[in-house]
Amino acid sequence: MKISTCYGWETLSSPTQVDYTPSQLWIEDIRQFIRRYVPSANGQLMSTRRCLYTMTPDKHFIIDSHPDYPHIVIAAGFCGRGFNFSTLLGKILADLALEGKTEHDTSLFKLSRFQQ
Incomplete structure (x- = not known):
């Protein structure tokens, strides 16, 4: 199962500024969500990645x-x-x-x- 957040990461000017180190804080925040809403999915973490994407300032297309x-x-x-x-x-x-x-x-x- 893939579980992620869409917002909350800092905005950067260049992909070279990205810190790809897994964030333990984000992992724990997502685990709290899983424990509350999808407890049967709270298994072993297989991998974690930080994705890059573009978004407008108002978050609309x-x-x-x-x-x-x-x-x-x-x-x-x-x-x-x-x-x-x-x-x-x-x-x-x-x-x-x-x-x-x-x-x-x-x-x-x-x-x-x-x-x-």
């Missing part, structure tokens, strides 16, 4: 057309959660790329939310 080149569709910031939405994201991106629009409300995911 970017799904939009490029502001200067509307024929270019941008999708980013999925941080591993994108897989959970891959079917819908594929449909939305195909709609945007082929039709220039989608029936799905993507207003939350616009690039313009980061402009001041």
Whole structure:
């Protein structure tokens, strides 16, 4: 069984800044969660890894057309959660790329939310 957290790690500017040493504090925090919610999964730790992923400052995806080149569709910031939405994201991106629009409300995911 794979158990992990999605948030809580420090934000870094470069992959070279990552400390890949397993964190005993994080391991114990996850074990407390397992003991409480999935006690039968609280077996021997087989391995631990620190994953790298990108994420937007507000933790929401970017799904939009490029502001200067509307024929270019941008999708980013999925941080591993994108897989959970891959079917819908594929449909939305195909709609945007082929039709220039989608029936799905993507207003939350616009690039313009980061402009001041």
